[in-house]
Amino acid sequence: MIDFLREAANVAPSKRQLAWFDRKFYAFIHFGVNTFTDREWGDGTEPESIFNPEKLDCRQWARALSGAGMKGMILTAKHHDGFCLWPSRYTEHSVKNCPVKRDVVGEAAQACREAGIGFGVYLSPWDRNSAYYGTPEYNDYYCNQLEELLTQYGELFCVWLDGACGEGPNGKKQEYDFQRYIRLVRKHQPNAVIFFDRGPDVRWCGNEAGNARASEWAVVPGELCWYGDVQTGPGPLAQEGDLSYLYNTDSNVGGLSNILYSKGLTFVPSEINTSIRRGWFWHKEEEPKSLEKLFRIYISSVGGNACLNLNIPPNRDGLLDERDVARLKELRELLDREFGQALEATVEKRDTGHPMQPEYMITLAQPTSRIKYVELMEDISVGQRVEGFRIEAVFSSGGQFPFFQGTTIGNRKICALADPFAEQNRLLDENKVKIDKLLVKITAARGEVSLKHIAVM
Structure with a gap:
């Protein structure tokens, strides 16, 4: 196998x-x-x-x-x-x-x-x-x-x-x-x-x-x-x-x-x-x-x-x-x-000691309570590999929790955290909780993972 x-x-x-x-x-x-x-x-x-x-x-x-x-x-x-x-x-x-x-x-x-x-x-x-x-x-x-x-x-x-x-x-x-x-x-x-x-x-x-x-x-x-x-x-x-x-x-x-x-x-x-x-x-x-x-x-x-x-x-x-x-x-x-416009941010790939389960820390230039989407792209020129991932919010006030869990990524995955057609969106937005960072964790993959693009909107 x-x-x-x-x-x-x-x-x-x-x-x-x-x-x-x-x-x-x-x-x-x-x-x-x-x-x-x-x-x-x-x-x-x-x-x-x-x-x-x-x-x-x-x-x-x-x-x-x-x-x-x-x-x-x-x-x-x-x-x-x-x-x-x-x-x-x-x-x-x-x-x-x-x-x-x-x-x-x-x-x-x-x-x-x-x-x-x-x-x-x-x-x-x-x-x-x-x-x-x-x-x-x-x-x-x-x-x-x-x-x-x-x-x-x-x-x-x-x-x-x-x-x-x-x-x-x-x-x-x-x-x-x-x-x-x-x-x-x-x-x-x-x-x-x-x-x-x-x-x-x-x-x-x-x-x-x-x-x-x-x-x-x-x-x-x-x-x-x-x-x-x-x-x-x-x-x-x-x-x-x-x-x-x-x-x-x-x-x-x-x-x-x-x-x-x-x-x-x-x-x-x-x-x-x-x-x-x-x-x-x-x-x-x-x-x-x-x-x-x-x-x-x-x-x-x-x-x-x-x-x-x-x-x-x-x-x-x-x-x-x-x-x-x-x-x-x-x-x-x-x-x-x-x-149309991604939030200004820096992305750091963190070595977890397991090439099939890396982590990517996204540090936002300005803390915000309004994050609508996270866009992920694998480098599929070498193959499609990600089988599971999780996105966690890291708060300026301390603590973190997962607010998106997915399976495949492939060429492009748009993780929708908000709905432009909903009257109310995430609890985060309602309470105006500021997010400093996002952590993308690859939880399962078929081989060594390489994400070529991460953007936050």
């Missing part, structure tokens, strides 16, 4: 995963024929003429996202209905045959570049319009479309795949060649993370409500992630010896891939994806989620060793709904107010 935990402590992310973590918060854009049919899933029979966003302005999308502090946009280039938001050479079911003959993917990519945010694409493997679906030829069709997106629109930060798989016109379900899809992405967009339900770079959190786990690990058993057929063993990628596709290790790691393969461990962090509204596509009667709900989702995702992918659906004009834009503005203002 000790050897296993030691190996688990050294399972490290790839460079693309570290870059993904740095984005923290980005947007989904669900847009297509469903926007005009008032549906969530189309059936592929929608006429191209129905897609007619006369005021389409992708720059408006990008400005709103950037203004909200988001660092990327992932556009549904093709949803399950098979309608393509770019003029694909391989189908007539696309923007080239609609009244507004505009390459929405191209315009969105350019808008993101101008706004200084990343661009990514969603390409559903399920295509309810294609006659190839349910046949071996469909994988060729899908790869042709995927290659168009990978080669025509500049650098992508994410390629988002969906696991939906329904019956085709011949009554058969498609057997997706995900290994082929992954090779194609790695070939043309080596810096892009690939999202799928189980990885290989980023995995699904398991729900669409924005609910994160209380303890989120990025290092998980391979059986929980994608690595070929988990029932029969690794797929052809492993047989070819190229485990970097499966275990997300950089080529200069040396023999680590073989260790990971033999032990079945992999670094695959979680994405929290949810919509600002009840549905994923725009529906006139729907209202955006409350500011309180969005704030709590942010704390548990971005502040819980994950990233937040918040869907903002354009309306039938091709613009983001002003109600959603206003809510994004409110969210940005709240985040700036709560996390």
Whole structure:
């Protein structure tokens, strides 16, 4: 068990995963024929003429996202209905045959570049319009479309795949060649993370409500992630010896891939994806989620060793709904107010004689009774290791007591000690007890602990 935990402590992310973590918060854009049919899933029979966003302005999308502090946009280039938001050479079911003959993917990519945010694409493997679906030829069709997106629109930060798989016109379900899809992405967009339900770079959190786990690990058993057929063993990628596709290790790691393969461990962090509204596509009667709900989702995702992918659906004009834009503005203002400026403090790492249980003394420049958050970050470039920690208050009047206890830290942990939506907060605030120092104690870890950032707000 000790050897296993030691190996688990050294399972490290790839460079693309570290870059993904740095984005923290980005947007989904669900847009297509469903926007005009008032549906969530189309059936592929929608006429191209129905897609007619006369005021389409992708720059408006990008400005709103950037203004909200988001660092990327992932556009549904093709949803399950098979309608393509770019003029694909391989189908007539696309923007080239609609009244507004505009390459929405191209315009969105350019808008993101101008706004200084990343661009990514969603390409559903399920295509309810294609006659190839349910046949071996469909994988060729899908790869042709995927290659168009990978080669025509500049650098992508994410390629988002969906696991939906329904019956085709011949009554058969498609057997997706995900290994082929992954090779194609790695070939043309080596810096892009690939999202799928189980990885290989980023995995699904398991729900669409924005609910994160209380303890989120990025290092998980391979059986929980994608690595070929988990029932029969690794797929052809492993047989070819190229485990970097499966275990997300950089080529200069040396023999680590073989260790990971033999032990079945992999670094695959979680994405929290949810919509600002009840549905994923725009529906006139729907209202955006409350500011309180969005704030709590942010704390548990971005502040819980994950990233937040918040869907903002354009309306039938091709613009983001002003109600959603206003809510994004409110969210940005709240985040700036709560996390915009850390308290002045010094941090001293104290040697406890146990490298897996260090302590960090935070000395505040000015004693205060109003501490809202403590932000902790591990140096995950060497692995995720902390299993348990405690934060204690040290008072100027003498004495101390614990007021936060947590488990995992990972890339970023926001420890909320106060609630901006509560009428009353901590007893400390009510009694105006001054805190001089905070003591962060690591109580359990898989290996030697290294916190790279501690901040108090």
